Amino acid sequence: MFTAALLKIIVNNFQIQSYILLFDCLKHNYxxxxxxxxxxxxxxxxxxxxxxxxxCTREDALKYYRQMQTIRRMETTAGNLYKSKQIRGFCHLYxxxxxxxxxxxxxxxxSITPEDSVITAYRAHGWAYIxxxxxxxxxxxLIGKKTGCAQGKGGSMHMYAKNFYGGNGIVGAQVPLxxxxxxxxxxxxxxxxxxTLYGDGAANQGQVYEAFNIAMLWKLPCIFVCExxxxxxxxxxxxxxxxxxxxxxxxxxxxLRVDGMDVLAVKEAxxxxxxxxxxxxxxxxxxxxxxxxxxxxxxxxxxxxTREEIQEVRQTRDPITSFKQKLLExxxxxxxxxxxxxxDVRKEVNESEKLAxxxxxxxxxxxxxxxxxxxxxxxxxxxxxxxxxVASR
Numbered sequence: 001m002f003t004a005a006l007l008k009i010i011v012n013n014f015q016i017q018s019y020i021l022l023f024d025c026l027k028h029n030y031x032x033x034x035x036x037x038x039x040x041x042x043x044x045x046x047x048x049x050x051x052x053x054x055x056c057t058r059e060d061a062l063k064y065y066r067q068m069q070t071i072r073r074m075e076t077t078a079g080n081l082y083k084s085k086q087i088r089g090f091c092h093l094y095x096x097x098x099x100x101x102x103x104x105x106x107x108x109x110x111s112i113t114p115e116d117s118v119i120t121a122y123r124a125h126g127w128a129y130i131x132x133x134x135x136x137x138x139x140x141x142l143i144g145k146k147t148g149c150a151q152g153k154g155g156s157m158h159m160y161a162k163n164f165y166g167g168n169g170i171v172g173a174q175v176p177l178x179x180x181x182x183x184x185x186x187x188x189x190x191x192x193x194x195x196t197l198y199g200d201g202a203a204n205q206g207q208v209y210e211a212f213n214i215a216m217l218w219k220l221p222c223i224f225v226c227e228x229x230x231x232x233x234x235x236x237x238x239x240x241x242x243x244x245x246x247x248x249x250x251x252x253x254x255x256l257r258v259d260g261m262d263v264l265a266v267k268e269a270x271x272x273x274x275x276x277x278x279x280x281x282x283x284x285x286x287x288x289x290x291x292x293x294x295x296x297x298x299x300x301x302x303x304x305x306t307r308e309e310i311q312e313v314r315q316t317r318d319p320i321t322s323f324k325q326k327l328l329e330x331x332x333x334x335x336x337x338x339x340x341x342x343x344d345v346r347k348e349v350n351e352s353e354k355l356a357x358x359x360x361x362x363x364x365x366x367x368x369x370x371x372x373x374x375x376x377x378x379x380x381x382x383x384x385x386x387x388x389x390v391a392s393r
Contacts, residue, residue: 038052
């Protein structure tokens, strides 16, 4: 219980901090918060949607910008590592060369808590970072090093953190898993939700609609998110789907479509959705995004659309440059502050890249470990040779 003296100290300290912030803002002539208008969401089976007027503080603005810029720089580095053959196998980037989805994960993460859960598909590097894995942990995992977040065994498709369940390689298979995670939260009645993400290419998978069905039956606290970047693997959404209004695909499930290139719009939509699913059950969000290049590193991404289309999105809808312009226009941050963030992010990613390359890979004897959480003392698994068995820890 607080004493009167302690409460007085707390109040005085809060007032001092407020004065310092106010003095700093007056000294540098910038605002402490600003109000922005975001595009109205399209609604399905909802009488009311997210607000179109949102407020952002200076502190949050700087945080969102740094987070998005870190993801962009990290993914550009990952693309270069793949081209130099440091990264082998599959590599699906979340930003830059592949999909412009930084605003999706940054906006969503900043409307939920660390106790809420997230599960996504194989384009997972940005989500792994935003859920608590360091840049070094992501890059080391991509290269297959021991210091990676899955000890170099998961690679691009299989990254995990606390309350982040991947990173899943099978198209659409994460959706029923997400429903299961939401079922756990409803069973425990812990007030948490699960965000389950999938792409427009996975939207035609049957298991997606099986998950929708059970989630609606049991009123699970799950936000199903379709990240629609306009193209599957070499195919536009119009050539692959009869209905491209993915936010209505839940049929009996309410849905909304948000501008996935606007971090503030995504944040507000997620705030609205979390409140909704805790009271009413699942909701479907379609995030309208884009990708500059191919579906993966093996797809040039230029045979099924024009270069002019790509260039137009770069100039008019890029989530980072658009957000930066908004902040400068409202005097919420300065150009010098953003340059400093860019420099710090570049330094962090470059140092993480060097460390990851210098790291060692997992030892051969660890290959068959971590199959079960608590294996029996004499547990053995079969190798590629059907006769040879090795111990597993």
